[in-house]
Amino acid sequence: MTSGPVLVPILGDQLSHALSSLADRDPADTVVLMMEVSEETTYVRHHKAKIVLILSAMRHFAAELRARGWTVDYVALDDPASTGSFTGELARAVDRHGARGVQVTEPGEWRVRQAMDGWRDTLGVRVRILPDTRFLCPLPDFFAWAGARRELRMEYFYRDMRRRTGLLMEGDKPAGGRWNFDAENRGAAEPGLVPPLVPGFEPDAITQEVITLVEQRCAGHFGSLDRFAWPVTAAQAETALEAFLTERLPLFGRYQDAMLTGQDTLYHSLISPALNLGLLDPLAICRRAEAEWLAGRVPIEAAEGFIRQIIGWREYIRGMYWLEMPGLAEANHLEATRPLPEFWWTGETPMRCLAEAVRTTRDNAYAHHIQRLMVLGNFALLAGIRPQEVSDWFLAVYADACEWVELPNVAGMALHADGGRLASKPYAASGAYIDRMSDYCGSCRYKVKQKTGPDACPFNALYWHFLARNEARLAGNARLFQPYATWRKMSADKQAEYLASAEAFLTTLEPARPGWAR
Incomplete structure (x- = not known):
């Protein structure tokens, strides 16, 4: 020995x-x-x-x-x-x-x-x-929670985590009388909105040395280093967190789903890369956010929405990853086979919403959760892009993308590739949602209010194309009852018009050239 x-x-x-x-x-x-x-x-x-x-x-x-x-x-x-x-x-x-x-x-x-x-x-x-004790729910505890339930919905896990941590609790009741204030957190984009700047960190000698190394060894990789300013130490991460809590958290909830051209960060925290690297402690972050609410500086819907992302969604996603692996990596319940389009790497598309999402991703290794879910993810779902290619892309391009958090979000939540284990319905939407939550559509080459034809927003026909081709798999989903009822009431000519318009658009998609992701 x-x-x-x-x-x-x-x-x-x-x-x-x-x-x-x-x-x-x-x-x-x-x-x-x-x-x-x-x-x-x-x-x-x-x-x-x-x-x-x-x-x-x-x-x-x-x-x-x-x-x-x-x-x-x-x-x-x-x-x-x-x-x-x-x-x-x-x-x-x-x-x-x-x-x-x-x-x-x-x-x-x-x-x-x-x-x-x-x-x-x-x-x-x-x-x-x-065990990794930095997470708040040990994996054996999550497996026990999951094993006792037929449906593994995050909302019920989140309530248990509130009780476990005591965050936003008044005795055994949720603060404010409700577990979830999401209804107050759906404010649309407002033209002229100018959020506070997110603090950036000038690369020091160590970071500059790494930048040189990466430019030499990874010259062909996606992305730019011209604006690199992420926190690389716990002290810098603490500075970034403090700026968020005091300057952006008060309006975080209201605008967390909003999208504005050129406004890459709005009121988001941008702390997930530091949190996922271990530079910040999740419970300490939530205690700080709770303290801002208790002090009257932040409305409860902002504090609750932010805390839910950390002790609810983040912990739940980690548990689901380990519960579902290794099968989740190859899951493809909807049998989507279309290759990833080239414009996901180049950003060269007349669809303004997608071009903006790819641009901020290229420039910053960041896009916020609605750009990821309801623009990029929604498009991939509607267009039937192979989940493994979409997951590879998300894993490659975002600074906070570790597989344990990226794969369940993409395969489970965005693409419904797990057959509904994680999300109760596919997150499918037409162009109307993007128009409601952003200013993208006003300057887009396509017309969001036009339903079919070469000038119509592609999301509109793709939405019905998605429902039609997946009817055998999804028609029994209670949350899709109304969309399918609407589809069946359409005339055969109208249905055919939607399907033809979607097919015409799909033929324009050029597959990504080999070597971008792997």
Whole structure:
């Protein structure tokens, strides 16, 4: 038995000093291993800004660990001796340090967990995999909750999480007398709306070094680095959070579903990349938001809507990912087979809503949740684009996209590929929804109020085309009773007109050229 140190690998989304794998360790008897491996930057061809964010945050976190007395063995992306994989680098580090064991916090992604489970057989030392205590609902608790129910709806899970955390509770009752204030959080876009600026962070020497590295090694990847300003340390993330809580949270709820041309952030928090990397603590964030409401600075609908996204949706999505994997990765309940269009990468489309969503994604590695769900996701659903290609795209292009959060949102919520395990109905909508919630349609080449023909908004005919081709699978859904009743009341000529208009548009879609995503 070797007398060497215990090796503690810390992954790029585990940048928390309270990480479970560090909690019981003595720095004198521990080597922290951090690895920038090419496999992780290229299993999908991630947005350049996403790669810079993760690598810069890792390097800053390594410096913090060293300042706190930890020994850190750091493998850089351009290390000529690197094997390019977690398993290969861990094996090298075990030999390099004569480690007597490995202690690691469970990963967020299925494929990495499969690799970890194999370490016990390949490394020749004891491997201890610990739960990720940064989440508020341990996975065994979620599985128990799910196992006791026929329908796994987020709203009921969220109520349990409110009770568990005590957030926005008055005894055993919800504050304000309601669990959910979503009805107050659907304000449409207002021309001239000028939200406060989101704080940006000038790249320091470490980040500049990473930018140079990524521009050299990932030149063909999607995205721009010209506006890189994401927080890469916990201190910067705290500054970003404070600015949101004081300047944008009061109107976050009202405008969280709104879309305005050129207004890429509106009143959103933009803290999800930092939160998913481990730079912020989810419960602490929610306590801060609750405090703003208690102090009378924020309306309850804004605080509740924001807190629901973190302790409700985020925790629920993580649980559903681990409950449904690995089948979720290949799910395709609606048998969608169309390839991803090229314009999802180039943004070259006359559809203003989609062009804007791709533009902000390219420029910022960010688009807010309604752009993702009701513009991009809605289009992919209506057009019948293969879920795996859509998921690869979302995973590649967004700074906050870890598979555990991206895949259930795309395959389950946006594309109904799981057959309704996650969402009670497909999130399908015509152009009227986008017109109501945005200013895009007024400057679009297509006419949103025109239903069919070459000048009509493509979403209008695609909506009925989607319902018609999926009638055998979806007609029994109670929440689609009214749309199907409307479809059946249409004359055969009107139905044929919608279907022909949709088919004519679909023939114009050029498939993405190979190599964009993988």
